[in-house]
Amino acid sequence: MIPKKGMIKSTDAFERLVHWWLAITCIILILTGLGMMFHSFNFLGTPLGGLKNLKLVHNFTGLLFAPALFFAILIWWREAGVFKMPEDLEWIKVAGGYLWHVDDVPETGKYNPGQKAFFLAVAIFGILMVVSGLIMWFPLSLPNGLVQWMYPLHALGMLAIFPFVLVHIYLGTIGVPGSARAIFTGYVTRSWAEKQCPGWLKEMEAEGKLEIYGEEKEEAAHG
């Protein structure tokens, strides 16, 4: 996966770090959460020495998830947190060409509406998970009328995030080949960028901000 000459830089090191920090904590939270959600998944606690430890791992991983989520929102909300109308609506109408054949998929910026929806789901429900989770950790210190609602809200967050994560993993790997390198090495092929983020590519080229592997950053100087 070593970048080749001519590849385009799409993410910086901090973005990749935050992504994996968030991803790893999120996956641990999902697995340990499943262990407590379904009796048939209780066995997931066995390697940790029981369900009590599973719960501890879940709770403390949540504490690590929170700052990752904070940075994720901070660095991506501009690019992935705001829908751009009407282009994004046009893209949604044809489902981005992902579900049936579309001759001309409307151009998107760095992130398409599907990715934006994923970002927003993780951001909004992620905050909900952190807040409800903290209250569930210390349920006796608050009025039960409030505490009671945290459990279904936490379950709602799982319902929103977990299936979305699966879609994200599929599309980030075999669904859209060439995507994973964006979040491992930071560099993507030009043809990938032309198909996945044409609007962003044009904008970066116009502004001379594009960083190309193996080339001097001379474009940046033009800016």
Next chain:
Amino acid sequence: MAEKIKLYDTSKCTGCRACQLACKQWNALPAGQTYNTGTYQNPPDLQSNTWMLIRFQEMSNGNGDVKWLFRKDACMHCTDAACIKVCPSGALFRTKYGSVALDRDKCIGCKECISACPFDVPRYDPVTDKIAKCDLCFSRIDRGMEPACVKACPTGALSFGDKDEMIARAHARVKELGGDANVYGDQFVGGTHMLYVLTEKPDVYDELPERPRVPLTVIAWKDWFKPLTLLAAGGVLAGSFIHYLTHGPKDTSGDDQAGGEGGE
């Protein structure tokens, strides 16, 4: 095995608390230091080492007369038990007698049952990091004995037996008592396995919910969102696989020299 019910007839209760003591004795529950709070009710509430207590309540009838109401407060052993529904480890379970028992080894101290219980029964013990509550003396009834509290009751206020028989007995007693007397327990949460014969209307009693039910939050959580999560996750996995097979992966390669998937 037939379901069992513990019947508590408030009209026969004298508030002697033999049941409360018998409960502590059988379950080897130590007593804490007590103090006078101006009532015979002691301790003031259920505790992790007090699984049942007699509530003492003074009721004025408006013309200067005061009536003493007693109520034995403990786990009601609901058929639709919210605590079993939410327990993540299976520590709380339904026995073949219909009662709700606790496997202490499995309890992880998450306190979810405390929040769910419509009767505010489970108590958390920070020392053991586990919850505690009445288990209808599972260790006794499973050997053909009656619960310790029933055994100790000197007035016949407590009785224990087959479900249908106890329900019939409760209704017969209410008919006998007349007035505001009513049966409390067989009309909600699928029927409780502790049944009250109350001499007053339920709303008269302290800390007694008039219409107890599995909280809506528990229903939304366990009956809606939980199965939906399984459905959505399964659907997405199957959908992705079908998508890959039918629609196929997106072609992001190109003829530019920066290299498609195959590279140079």
